[in-house]
Amino acid sequence: MLSLRVNGKAYNVDVEPETPLLWAIRDTIGLTGTKFGCGMALCGACTVHLDGKPVRSCVTRISQAAGREITTIEGLSADAQHPAQIAWREGDVPECGYCQSGQIMAAAALLAKNPHPTDADIHREITNLCRCGTYLRIRQAIHRAAELMAKP
């Protein structure tokens, strides 16, 4: 039995320590905002934060996540008011939406360490895939979120 802290809450999960964090979050804990896209760290649909840093939860074992602060899209903000979420809504970014939890988590982590990312920063740091090609809107939304964060 391992204890995981997800979005500020402790969960006892009774699965093998090598279980990918993705499946513990989705199937055991029941938070389904984090998505399964590839299972091989290729797409980023499963991105969550470990102590504020983005990780691909499909290749992160729960034993690596125990004792650390795990944040999923559901816990990114109390009321969906994270600047990235506001910017995403303003820009109507999602198409099918399936990749967007991961995109937003990756963007939020980037903004936390670099409040004014350039296009080049975004391209380097956010390698999440989007089948629907919302990349231009994502980039605009990240710049907009940076602006929102800069406001007092």
Add this chain to the structure above:
Amino acid sequence: MKATRGISRRDFVVTTLAVGGGLALGFSFPKNDAERAALAVRLSGRPWESLAGKSDVEVGPWLMIAPDDTVTIRVGQSEMGQGVITSCAKMVAEELECDWSKVRAEYVSVNRHFRENKVYKRLVTTSSSSVRLGRPYLQQAGASARERLMAAAAQTWSVPRSELTVKDGVITHKLTGRTLRYGQVAEKAAAIKLPAEPKIKTPDQYTLLKKPTKLLDTPLKVDGSATYGIDVRVPGMLYAAVKASPVFKGKVKSYNADVAKNRPGVHSVVEFSGEEIETGVAVVADSYWHARTALDAMPIDWDEGTHGNDSSEEFFKSSRATLDEPGAKVVTRKGDPEAVLKNASQVVEAIYEVPYLDHTVMEPFNVPLEKIYFHNCFLGGGFGRRGNQDDVRQAVAIAKQLGGRPVKVIWSREETTRHGYYRPMRVSRFRAALGPDGMPAAWTTRVVGMDENYPGDEQVLRGLHKLPYFVPNQLFDYHLRKTHVPTGPWTSVGRSQNEFFLETFVDELAHAAGQDPYHYRRALLEANAEFPFAKAWIRVLGAVAEKSGWGQKLPAGTGMGIAIGDSRRLSRTEITICAVVATLSVSKKGEVRVERLDVAMDTGPFLVNPLAAERQVEMQVAMGLAAVLRQEITIEKGRVVQANFDTYPLLRATEIPDIKVHFVRATDDPIAGIGEEAIGWVAPAVCNAIFAAMGKRIRSLPLKRHDLSWHS
């Protein structure tokens, strides 16, 4: 799209539903005011409960009105990112004259649809048809409700209906200045029967419909609350991981179930097979991970059947050979093209090839079932793949063996890539004789398509019949071939392969004639008195040329390519004309960078939601470009080689060009749709631009197979 495959996914599930006595889910979406909605409305853990409250009144099957004037509109089509929920709601609201900021949407009840004699008309979401087919009856539903509300107000005040006006859900009696809100008269309206159905608006009377509106479902997609099929959970649910025969049409020979059963959490190991299901094995467990790892650990022996040595290389070889046989079916014959070609002084000939392509839906397949009931969830983008029901059939075959326990079947990415219904590969030969003026005097086209399973005759020459360009002597014929590889509709169905062939060939002709590809196309259209859409095409072509800055001087290694087409089919009259200009550079090492894509899109007299339309174009550009650059499904030893995003790559953020969408009113008829109307011209525009940039003609895809390096 699904017509040839029989029942639709929904029909199927609902049929089963009647047997299982299940329940259909509806999802509700918040009000349009995104900020407020994000705070106020959530899909709860019980998302099947409509957001409409107890005191909401139903005014006809399509909508409910609350005492506070909130209008809940029901939508029969599935949201896959195309904005259909918003578009359908807008079509009702256009007539209802309610306050759009108070509109929310939910899915119709599938059960009720069948109970009440198909009250919601059609529940499939295919072929870009939701707007085209839904508009009349959705407008009618809104108009009907409006007139009943007006009649209720007229009764309340004892005045004639003609003295009343309405705006934003507030009914006004002009003479006395009295007002009533929809929420106040809804109950009365619900009981009113209209003597006759009101007339609906014509496109020139639209107000709401033409405006871009934010999408109702966006807030749910930024906080993880949108529920996709893969997210559905029901009490006591088991999870299944599946492996179907890697060689299509193969069989399970043997497997060691004990290996799986000895692993943690495993409930059972079951085999599945049946009509139109690839035979295979499933491991069922208490979590997907348990099921998946147990399945991976379990050795399975396959009987490969007769196709264990088939390869796409062989398919191509035999298709090329078939090009020399007279076409099995002739679609167009005009004049005597063979004779003209024989005597011509300048003949241009080219053979084109395109591979099988997968859809790569973002959400891997999954079917949650509870004695089989139907969940209408968000669907990760479908791109033509969602019309087949093989995943549902497979899940049913598995569920039947579990004694009534609910089970969610999840396909891995590898399984999803390797068991698709692929866009058929095709090979074609084009020949044209150019006259002294450089214009084609004769033209022949022969296509060999691996389309026999699907899409079949109608699609294999789609976009090639009725040549829009003027050519006095023509022959278009084709062969259908069958392989063991399943084929199905890809976004734009049978067309995207042919558009690549045709628009590349026209480009080759223009260059052979020493003419500008844009002006050459224009001249061929102007000359074609038989083509009713020639003027409309010229309008769209002109728009894309102008907006893209066609004709500008570009440095070496940089080029522009143009392509145009519409969505002609043999069996339909509606079209959407679309033209694309690609501007790109090719480095000396041969790397292609598409800088910009201009897309001129015919809107007809109106678009239901310009914002959604623009996004649909962006999606098609991303999908089309990924296919041009790198994607192919190849067959070796009877099975698909590609598996995950490393071998079947999507377009990356760094590769997306600057996309400029230009809406053009090319005709006065409503368009066929917009969901798949741009994708076909991405490939030819890009390949024509490559020729302009560095002189290499691309006749087969994807580009990764070509060496594009050059030196000055």
